[in-house]
Amino acid sequence: MRVKIGFEIHEQLATRTKLFCTSPADYRDAEPNTNVCEICLGLPGAKPMGVNADAVEGVVAIALMLNCEIVQEPVYILRKHYDYPDLPSGYQRTSMPIGRNGELAGVKIWEVHLEEDPGKYDPVTGKVDYNRSGVPLVEIVTAPDITSPEEARAFMRELVKVLHYSGRVRREGGTMRVDVNVSIEDGARVEIKNINSIKGLYRALKFEITRQKNLRRRGRAVKRETRAYIEEQMITRSMRTKETAEDYRYIPDPDLPPLRLTPELVERVRSQLPEAPHQKLQRFMQQYRISKDDAWAITSEPELADAFERVCKEVEPLRAAAFFRHIIKKTLNYHNLSFAESGITVEDIVEVLQAMSSGRLSQQAGELVIREVVQQRRRASELVQQLSRVDERSLERAVEQALAENQKAVQDYLNGRKEAINFLLGQVMRITGGRADAAKALQMLRERLS
Amino acid sequence: MSRAEVVREAERVLQELAKHLEEIELEETYHVIEAEGVREDSAPERDSSFSEAALSIAPRRDGRYYVAEAGAWV
Amino acid sequence: MNELVLEHSPLENLERCLERIQEREREINAFIELNPRAEEEARRAERHGGRLCGLTVAVKSNINVRGLRATCASKTLENYVAPYDAVAVQRLRSEGAVIVGMANMDEFACGSSGETSYFGPTQNPAAEGRIPGGSSSGSAAAVAAGFADAALGSDTGGSIRNPASHCGVVGIKPTYGLVPRHGLIDLAMSLDQIGPIARDVRTAALLLEVIAGRGREASMLDVQPQPYTRHLSADLAGVRVGFAREFEEVTSPEILGVIKRSLRRLEAQGAEVVEVELPSLEKALPTYYLIVFVEFFSATRRYDGRRYGYRIEEVCGAEVLRRIHLGSYISQKEYAGRYYRRALQFRSLIRRELLQALEQVDVLAAPTTPKLPHRLGESLTPLEMYAYDLLTVPANLAGIPAGVVPAGRVRGIPVGLQVHAKPLEEQVMLNVMLAAEGAE
Numbered sequence: 001m002r003v004k005i006g007f008e009i010h011e012q013l014a015t016r017t018k019l020f021c022t023s024p025a026d027y028r029d030a031e032p033n034t035n036v037c038e039i040c041l042g043l044p045g046a047k048p049m050g051v052n053a054d055a056v057e058g059v060v061a062i063a064l065m066l067n068c069e070i071v072q073e074p075v076y077i078l079r080k081h082y083d084y085p086d087l088p089s090g091y092q093r094t095s096m097p098i099g100r101n102g103e104l105a106g107v108k109i110w111e112v113h114l115e116e117d118p119g120k121y122d123p124v125t126g127k128v129d130y131n132r133s134g135v136p137l138v139e140i141v142t143a144p145d146i147t148s149p150e151e152a153r154a155f156m157r158e159l160v161k162v163l164h165y166s167g168r169v170r171r172e173g174g175t176m177r178v179d180v181n182v183s184i185e186d187g188a189r190v191e192i193k194n195i196n197s198i199k200g201l202y203r204a205l206k207f208e209i210t211r212q213k214n215l216r217r218r219g220r221a222v223k224r225e226t227r228a229y230i231e232e233q234m235i236t237r238s239m240r241t242k243e244t245a246e247d248y249r250y251i252p253d254p255d256l257p258p259l260r261l262t263p264e265l266v267e268r269v270r271s272q273l274p275e276a277p278h279q280k281l282q283r284f285m286q287q288y289r290i291s292k293d294d295a296w297a298i299t300s301e302p303e304l305a306d307a308f309e310r311v312c313k314e315v316e317p318l319r320a321a322a323f324f325r326h327i328i329k330k331t332l333n334y335h336n337l338s339f340a341e342s343g344i345t346v347e348d349i350v351e352v353l354q355a356m357s358s359g360r361l362s363q364q365a366g367e368l369v370i371r372e373v374v375q376q377r378r379r380a381s382e383l384v385q386q387l388s389r390v391d392e393r394s395l396e397r398a399v400e401q402a403l404a405e406n407q408k409a410v411q412d413y414l415n416g417r418k419e420a421i422n423f424l425l426g427q428v429m430r431i432t433g434g435r436a437d438a439a440k441a442l443q444m445l446r447e448r449l450s
Numbered sequence: 451m452s453r454a455e456v457v458r459e460a461e462r463v464l465q466e467l468a469k470h471l472e473e474i475e476l477e478e479t480y481h482v483i484e485a486e487g488v489r490e491d492s493a494p495e496r497d498s499s500f501s502e503a504a505l506s507i508a509p510r511r512d513g514r515y516y517v518a519e520a521g522a523w524v
Numbered sequence: 525m526n527e528l529v530l531e532h533s534p535l536e537n538l539e540r541c542l543e544r545i546q547e548r549e550r551e552i553n554a555f556i557e558l559n560p561r562a563e564e565e566a567r568r569a570e571r572h573g574g575r576l577c578g579l580t581v582a583v584k585s586n587i588n589v590r591g592l593r594a595t596c597a598s599k600t601l602e603n604y605v606a607p608y609d610a611v612a613v614q615r616l617r618s619e620g621a622v623i624v625g626m627a628n629m630d631e632f633a634c635g636s637s638g639e640t641s642y643f644g645p646t647q648n649p650a651a652e653g654r655i656p657g658g659s660s661s662g663s664a665a666a667v668a669a670g671f672a673d674a675a676l677g678s679d680t681g682g683s684i685r686n687p688a689s690h691c692g693v694v695g696i697k698p699t700y701g702l703v704p705r706h707g708l709i710d711l712a713m714s715l716d717q718i719g720p721i722a723r724d725v726r727t728a729a730l731l732l733e734v735i736a737g738r739g740r741e742a743s744m745l746d747v748q749p750q751p752y753t754r755h756l757s758a759d760l761a762g763v764r765v766g767f768a769r770e771f772e773e774v775t776s777p778e779i780l781g782v783i784k785r786s787l788r789r790l791e792a793q794g795a796e797v798v799e800v801e802l803p804s805l806e807k808a809l810p811t812y813y814l815i816v817f818v819e820f821f822s823a824t825r826r827y828d829g830r831r832y833g834y835r836i837e838e839v840c841g842a843e844v845l846r847r848i849h850l851g852s853y854i855s856q857k858e859y860a861g862r863y864y865r866r867a868l869q870f871r872s873l874i875r876r877e878l879l880q881a882l883e884q885v886d887v888l889a890a891p892t893t894p895k896l897p898h899r900l901g902e903s904l905t906p907l908e909m910y911a912y913d914l915l916t917v918p919a920n921l922a923g924i925p926a927g928v929v930p931a932g933r934v935r936g937i938p939v940g941l942q943v944h945a946k947p948l949e950e951q952v953m954l955n956v957m958l959a960a961e962g963a964e
Contacts, residue, residue, distance in 0.1 A: 017494050020742070024494035032514040034501050035494075038588075038608045041504055042826050044601065045588045045610060045709040047741040050489030076480070079822055085518035090825020126520030127512060249855040251864070252480045254713035254819055256742050257487035451842055460846040463906050464854070464863070467810035471866050478868030479875060481714060482923030483701040483947075487742040503590075503607035509833040518830045 001184045001216070003209055005152050006144035008179040010137045011163055012117065012170040013058040018134035019116045020048035020093070020256075027131035028172060040134035042088030047255050051077070055114060055136035056098075056259060058168035060269045062138050063099025063112040065166050065276055070099055070266045074258035077114075080248045085128055086121035093253055094139070098261065105158045108143035114259075115139050138169070144181065149205035152180075156198045161277045165302050171340060180205065184212050188224035192236050195229045204229040208236050280305055288317035297325040304328070304339040310346045315353045323353055327367050335374055348373050348380035360388045365434065390432045398436065399444045402427040413449055421445055530673075534569040534578025537673070538562055538622055541580045544670045545624075552647045554666040556585050557593050558625035565622045574620025575734060579727075581616055582627040582666035582675040587718065588707040589613050589623055596709050597629045597641035599839040600827050610707020612676060612718045612735040619734050624672045628662030633678060633711040634820070634843045635659050636686055636912040637898070642841065645900060650692040651937040654897040657687030657912075659711075663721050664691040674722040674731055680711040681812050682892070682916025684719045685928040689892035689940030692930045694728045694957065695721045699947045700923035702747065703732075704739030710823035712816040713743075715920040725929060725958045729753050732950065747948060755951055758959040761794035765956065766885035770805040774914055775891045782932040782939040783891045786960050790889070793959045800881040800888065805918065808874050812917035813910060814854060814867035821851025846906065875922040879946070882924070887956050888944040890915050892928050896937050915942065925950050929957040 015025050021039035024030070038046040060070060075098055079091040094115035102109030115137050119130040140159070146152045160176070163169045178195040182205065192208060195201050212222050227236040252258070275283070277299055284295040284305070298321065299305045311320045328349070332342055352369050355361035361369070365387040369380050390398065402424050403410055412420040421442070428441045451459075510517040530537055542562075549555060559565070562580075569578045583589050586596045588606035590613075595601045609617070616623070630640040638661025639645040648656040649669035656665045660677030664687035667675050677684040679697035688695025696719045703718045710716060720731035729752040737749035767787060772780060787797050824844075829835035837848060854863035882888055893912050898904065919926035924947055931941035941960050945953035 015491050017491055022492060022495040024496060026494075033505055033516065034498065034514070035496065036501050036504065037495070037497065038500070038504070042831075043504065043588075043608070044594060044596075044604065044826070044832075045586070045606075045705075045707045046608075047704075047706040047743070049740045050487050050742045052491050053488045054491035056488065081822065081825055083825070083828060085830060088826060088831065090828060091822060121518065124520060125512070126510075126517045127515035128518050129515060247856050249822075249852070249857075249860075251818060251822060251855060254480065254743070257481055257483075257485040259488065453837075453845065456842045456845050457849050459906070460849045461853075463846065464850050466907055467813050467910075468863055468866075470807055470810045471814070471863075471870055473866070474869050474873065476869040476872045478865055479871040480868060481743065482875065482921075483743070483745055485701065485743050485745065489740075489742075500607055503605075507603065507605050507607065508831065509603070516831070 001213060003147050004144040004183050005146035005205065006181050007140070007142045007156075009140040009159065010115075010177045012175040013055050013136040013138055013168055014170045015052050015054045015058070015136055017052060019052050019055055019114070019136040020134055022049065023134065025135045027135070030131050032129040033131060035131040036133070040088070041130055042133070048093075048253075051256065051259060052136060057265070057269050058136070058166070059098050059112060059114045059138050060261060060266060061168050061273060062140070062163065062166050063102065064270055064273055065162050066099065066102035066104050066109045066112065066140065068099030068102030068109060068112055070261050071097055072261065074260055076252040076258045077256040078250045079253050080250055082248060084118070084121070085126070086118040086133075088119060088130060088133055092116060092118060093256070095259065098259070104162060105155055107145045107155050109140060110143055111141045113139040113141075144183070149202050149209065152205055153198055153202045156201055158277075160198070161300065165274055165277050167274055167302070182208050182212065184209065184216065184222070187212065187216065187222045190222060190224065191226045192229050193226060193239070200229060200231055203234045204236055207234060211236070274302070284308075288312060288321065290317060290321040294321040294325045297329045300329070301339050307339065307346050307349065311349050311353070314350045315357075319357065320353060323349070323366070327370055331367070331370050331374055337374065342374050343377050344370065344373050351380040351384055355384045355388065359437075360384070362389065362434075362437065368434075387435060389437050390435045395428075395432070395436055395441060395444065398428050398431040399441060399448060401431055403448060410449065421449070530578050534566040534620070534622060535563070537578050538566040538580055538624070541624055541671055541673070548649070548669055549671065552649055552665055552669050553644050554582065554628055554646055554662040554669060554671055555625040556595055556597060556628050556643050556662070559589075559592060559623045561591070562622055562624055565617075569620040569622055572620060574618065575730065576616060577620035579621045579674060580624045580672045581621045582624050582663055582672040583613065584660050584663045584675070584677050585626040585629050586633055586678055586709040587613060587676055588709070589626065592626050594626065594709060595643070596632045597643055598631045598836075598844065599642045600834050600836045601832055602642070603833050608707065610718070611704035611739045613707060615735050616676070616731075624666070627660070627666055627675060630659035630661060631841050631844050632709075632820070632824070633659040633680060633683055634847055636682065636909055638662070638665070638687065639900065640841050640843050647900065648691055648897060651690065651897065653899055654937060655690065655900050657690035657893070657897055659683040660687050660695075660721065664688050664693055664695065667691070667693045667721050667723055674720055674727055676718055677721050678708055678711070678716055678718050679920065680715045680816065681913045681920050684721060685892050685916050685926060685940070685942060686912060688721055688928040689942075690897040690938060692938030692940070693721055693723055694725050694927070694929050694961075695719065696728050696732055696927040696950075697919060697925060698732060698736060698950060699745070699925045700920070701743060701745040702736050702925075702948065702950070704741055704744060706739055706741045710819070712819035713823065714815065714819060715812075725954060725961050726753060726756060728927070729756060729954045745948070750951065752951055752954050756958055757955050758793060760790060760956065760959050763795045763887070763952065763956065764885040765790055765795045765797050766800040766881055766888040767797060768800050768802040768805065768881065768888070768890070770802045771890050771915065774805070774894050776895045778934045779891050779894070779896065779939050782934060783889070783941055786931040786941045787889060790956065790959055795956070795959070798885050800884055802877055802881055802918070804870070804873050804877050807870050808918045808921060809910060809914050811867045811870040811874060812913065812921055814863050815871065817847050817851035818855045818864045819851070820847050821855060824848055843906070871921050874918055878918055878922040878924060878944070882944070882946045886945070886952050889956075890942040890944065892916060892940045892942040896934060896939075919944055923947060925953055927953050927957050929960050931960060
């Protein structure tokens with residue numbers, strides 16, 4: 001059965017102040033209801049200040065990176081009326097499209113808007129925190145061009161990467177919200193709200209498609225409705241009708257003149273646009289002569305790509321690329337951290353790579369240093385010192401010790417069980433704390449046992 | 451006058467008013483002035499005496515939180 | 525001269541106002557709440573001075589004054605103690621004005637008579653037994669009764685000018701976007717303006733120059749305040765005053781008589797009176813009301829019971845309910861085209877006609893209301909009540925300034941002359957008002 005999936009993606013823009021007032025937009029360390037003023041609390045009589053220009057430019061930049069046309073007519077800011085406890089004034093302000101007709105990874109981007117975030121409401125306790133109210137959001141609406149949860153996941157990864165590359169969205173994570181619409185075989189369209197991760201998106205789609213297919217197999221129609229994704233149970237559930245407002249009664253906000261995206265503004269933003277991920281990928285392959293897989297891994301995050309370019313000033317690119325893809329990326333994935341969050345510096349990487357190429361550091365020890373940098377927040381320079389290979393005399397002592405302490409293995413070896421030597425090598429590595437050059441230790445063991 | 455009567459009468463009022471407005475070909479006027487309506491992003495401002503005063507008039511609160519209905523939306 | 529000259533010290537001046545309040549407030553009901561810190565403010569004014577040093581001001585109850593209740597004369601907001609000052613209030617304070625209290629009004633400014641307040645109707649101090657007009661009923665009544673030297677009102681479709689006319693005081697609706705609205709609780713955002721009410725043109729002009737000028741809100745004109753009082757002049761040599769024939773068709777003859785006499789007075793001071801045309805005048809009222817319904821509906825969505833204690837639809841009066849209901853109805857997707865957008869098209873037409881008429885003249889004179897204020901308690905249909913606004917709504921639809929100055933009386937009831945000007949041409953409007961002043 002043919003599946004059609006489309007998205008509405010919301011992500012916070014990284015501005016200093018909110019969209020229509022000068023309250024702080026970053027509420028992560030703020031006590032509840034302290035980043036507020038009469039405007040973002042929607043108090044009677046409060047009027048919006050001018051629209052935050054940085055937020056407008058952010059949306060223009062993102063729209064351009066998604067290959068959109070920028071709208072030339074006046075862009076009205078609309079009031080979208082609905083009743084929900086997190087909306088202090090009973091309407092949300094959302095712009096008419098700023099960008100249109102874009103494309104990313106084969107998926108058509110219908111529209112890109114600017115809007116304000118509502119407050120945060122906990123339906124269980126009823127508590128409301130308005131610190132988030134009025135934070136600028138970019139909203140991206142795609143065509144229903146996606147046909148499977150796997151495709152959906154791949155597209156979202158690509159989109160997240162572009163947003164990240166734009167440098168215009170919040171880097172702290174956890175602020176993305178996705179509404180998904182799904183239909184099968186031109187059946188009714190079901191909207192799923194409340195998805196806030198790519199994993200959640202994948203699971204919600206898996207569940208919802210199965211649900212719709214089962215309904216149809218049993219000869220029942222899929223109802224056009226809005227459903228919520230319940231993260232804990234990995235299911236979607238029909239939402240109360242009240243929450244799915246029937247008619248938003250959009251009107252242009254009389255308190256806000258329309259935005260005018262002049263050709264000068266658009267050109268200025270365009271000229272400052274960062275390199276897009278796919279452009280960077282191509283350039284890395286050509287400039288550093290690295291493989292597509294290496295370049296793909298390295299350009300997964302702009303900070304990682306920047307670090308790579310700096311490292312390449314000191315280290316041979318092919319070696320660096322292998323290290324980035326196999327050691328650094330692996331460590332980041334294991335700890336589920338972004339490069340920016342990991343604490344790894346360019347100096348750390350150069351230190352390790354140089355120690356490795358001079359033979360002071362084994363491949364394993366190099367990986368260990370990176371892991372320790374992330375886990376212990378220590379610097380590579382001191383760790384390399386500790387993990388550098390033992391010198392020849394210490395290695396000899398370690399070999400002697402291993403032989404002396406494992407007479408049985410020695411006898412086994414001498415009796416023809418050649419694999420016993422691996423056990424002895426393991427003992428040497430144990431005694432040296434992994435800092436022995438394995439090849440050299442093996443050679444010494446063979447010599448002593450011959 | 452009951453609420454229902456007000457609503458019924460309101461519709462008569464609407465018809466009475468609307469009958470004077472025939473179809474015309476003109477742009478709508480949403481705003482009577484030309485204003486730029488955009489500001490530069492700036493250093494954030496916070497006024498704790500304001501947020502306290504605002505919170506203090508909330509009909510229901512729990513510590514630093516406003517409280518709306520619970521459990522009604524899930 | 526652009527400083528205020530009071531006969532008394534700020535404290536003495538306040539005392540006199542409070543005495544008059546003591547005497548007559550029970551009868552007039554101009555205030556919803558008095559400012560318990562007024563004396564403290566008067567003392568501060570004595571120390572710090574300012575252009576309005578010691579001037580007592582009543583503030584309409586839809587304007588936020590920190591620490592006082594901005595109830596909008598509705599049960600909906602009876603417990604709303606404003607946690608911030610409107611920009612206009614900040615500006616008054618910084619020039620030494622003393623806020624006497626929060627003035628009564630029609631509920632959420634929905635009314636033209638001063639009778640729809642949850643806190644009871646206001647009496648007209650200048651015409652016993654009559655309505656004071658509205659919706660800035662308490663503001664105009666407080667000034668007329670000497671409870672305050674001046675007042676702040678708000679005008680969406682005549683709410684300053686209508687009660688100013690009925691109470692025999694001066695009232696000004698400034699150019700849209702001249703005075704910051706931040707802190708003014710909405711009736712219809714695209715039409716609302718804060719403006720001054722005072723006993724004479726000079727004081728009103730002084731208040732206006734203090735509260736006018738660019739604020740931080742988005743929808744404002746980028747202009748500096750002008751020293752209106754310094755350039756105030758009653759010499760009308762070369763000033764062209766327009767008057768539309770259409771005004772005569774809708775105005776009662778007795779009011780028209782007062783207005784015509786006032787025009788002759790302006791001619792005597794050098795003005796030339798010119799006839800102009802406003803063919804779509806009769807469309808202004810329905811246009812205005814349809815826009816108000818939709819914007820008011822939008823503005824009231826925040827009164828959902830969660831933040832201010834009451835859900836507006838459950839506690840408001842009939843007129844507020846009627847407007848919310850109609851706003852909700854005509855902003856629906858399927859009806860917006862037939863009602864709301866059509867009204868916005870007519871707004872373009874009326875605005876164009878007014879601006880064209882004003883191109884031929886310096887100011888446009890008009891009556892303020894088509895009829896005299898009715899007796900308090902007399903029952904009017906909604907449409908009869910709306911008809912009071914016929915001559916005041918065009919200025920709001922076009923965004924132009926309009927002021928009202930006492931022009932005479934009919935059977936003892938005050939009648940005000942209305943003067944319109946081009947956008948931001950408050951100075952010539954004030955000059956004409958000054959020349960018309962003192963007719964009584």
